[in-house]
Amino acid sequence: MVILDNGYIPSTLDEALQIRSENKVIPYAGGTDLMIKAEDVPYLFLNKLAELQQISVDGDMIRIGAGCTYTSLLDSPITPKVLKEAIRLIAAPAIRNLGTVGGNICNASPKADSALIFYVSDSKLRLRSVKGERILPIEDFYVGRGKTVLQPDELLIEILMPKKYLDNYYYQKVGARQALAISRVAFVGLFGMEDGKITCCSTAYGSVSDTILRFRNLEAMLLGKTIAEAKELKGSFLAEYDKAIVPIRGRVSADYRKRVCMNLLEDYLTQNGI
Ligand SMILES: Cc1cc2nc3c(=O)[nH]c(=O)nc-3n(C[C@H](O)[C@H](O)[C@H](O)COP(=O)(O)OP(=O)(O)OC[C@H]3O[C@@H](n4cnc5c(N)ncnc54)[C@H](O)[C@@H]3O)c2cc1C
Structure with missing residues (x-):
């Protein structure tokens, strides 16, 4: 782990969850939403966590790590076409190189373009803390504009996206x-x-x-x-x-x-x- 003046750079997910459980920190993935709301709270930088950057197929589910950037998803043959279509219209390459699906979901904006695709496809979110894990439908994650049920010790780990019906x-x-x-x-x-x-x-x-x-x-x-x-x-x-x-x-x-x-x-x- 690296400790900076403005936060922590954990090198594993377990380390990140430990820091999150012991400190008041703001998870920071690509920073493309956070960059416009500077706060005097230390950041928990997530961009070195390989565990959050995987995309794989698991039976009838696509598992997308919360830390996958838009660019990495555009590059992956696993990413469904409908998600790629939405991602191609997000911002510009510089933002897509940094911005993540996890950040898009957790920012809880009604304008979040990748979250819309997870919404329609009945995707579920895997949330984890040092105490354990819970999986909930994306619809239940939101409680209002900019508001979610994410607990102060939790991180969004991955999105579970059913493959069925994505093609049409x-x-x-x-x-x-x-x-x-x-x-x-x-x-x-x-x-x-x-x-x-x-x-x-x-x-x-x-x-x-x-x-x-x-x-x-x-x-x-x-x-x-x-x-x-x-x-x-x-x-x-x-x-x-x-x-x-x-x-x-x-x-x-x-x-x-x-x-x-x-x-x-x-x-x-x-x-x-x-
Ligand atoms: C110029 C510009 C254009 C943009 N255009 C679009 C657009 O067209 N469509 C669109 O949808 N968005 C757009 N955005 C918004 C932004 O790029 C996206 O929402 C992006 O996906 C945010 O991801 P991030 O990794 O940068 O999130 P961050 O800024 O790092 O984080 C966003 C929020 O999520 C939280 N968070 C991040 N990861 C996790 C995690 N794993 N667990 C728990 N909490 C987490 C952070 O604490 C923060 O509250 C734009 C932004 C800019 C600056």
């Missing part, structure tokens, strides 16, 4: 520019069918509210239906989403955000024959 996706990030843009609305939808029935119609919405939005109760309207049945329900399905999505005003109006969300949802349905 619809993704759009709407920003002010084609590149280097923070999203004004981001939308992702997965779709799957088995034996002629819809088994997956997951959608998630970024930059719309205080947290990423997903409406499982509304998804249930189409689950188990044929395409013909789904077409009949399309009007009421869209109407329910129209009621459920309540955007907050940001740099663009709430009306604009709502219209974009609904257009993208309709486009996603059309792409899937509904």
Whole structure:
């Protein structure tokens, strides 16, 4: 371990967890979110921890280390296409070389582009402290804008991403520019069918509210239906989403955000024959 004036550089995950349990420290991965909120608290630098930088396939799950940078994920043949598509639109290469998926998730911004993909795919998060480990769905990790259930002694270790349904996706990030843009609305939808029935119609919405939005109760309207049945329900399905999505005003109006969300949802349905 190296001790600096402004923090600690552990060389193993166990060392990092020990430091985290004994000191008030701020985990620092790539620093691309932290760089704009300087605080007088020592940092726990995570970027030397090889344990957090692995990506592997484990049965029907992709395991992504919290410390994987965007660049390393773009380079990996394991990274699913939908995640790569979202990553390619994050910032610019200099930020992608430093920024990590763990930082993106733990910063808890509704604009977090990689978190959106983990949200729609039912990914789970592995959190660890010296006391042990817990795994929870990403939806349960967030309690508000910038707020998570991460305990002061815990670190996010890895993301467990189910492989099922990742191949048939619809993704759009709407920003002010084609590149280097923070999203004004981001939308992702997965779709799957088995034996002629819809088994997956997951959608998630970024930059719309205080947290990423997903409406499982509304998804249930189409689950188990044929395409013909789904077409009949399309009007009421869209109407329910129209009621459920309540955007907050940001740099663009709430009306604009709502219209974009609904257009993208309709486009996603059309792409899937509904
Ligand atoms: C110019 C610029 C453009 C950007 N564009 C985008 C964009 O288009 N889309 C987008 O989504 N984001 C964007 N960002 C934000 C940022 O780059 C990402 O959110 C990035 O993924 C943050 O990762 P990091 O490793 O740098 O996090 P850090 O800044 O190191 O940390 C962020 C937060 O997560 C915590 N943390 C980090 N790792 C862990 C861990 N393993 N366990 C527990 N807590 C942890 C930190 O304590 C901190 O609270 C941009 C930032 C900049 C500066």
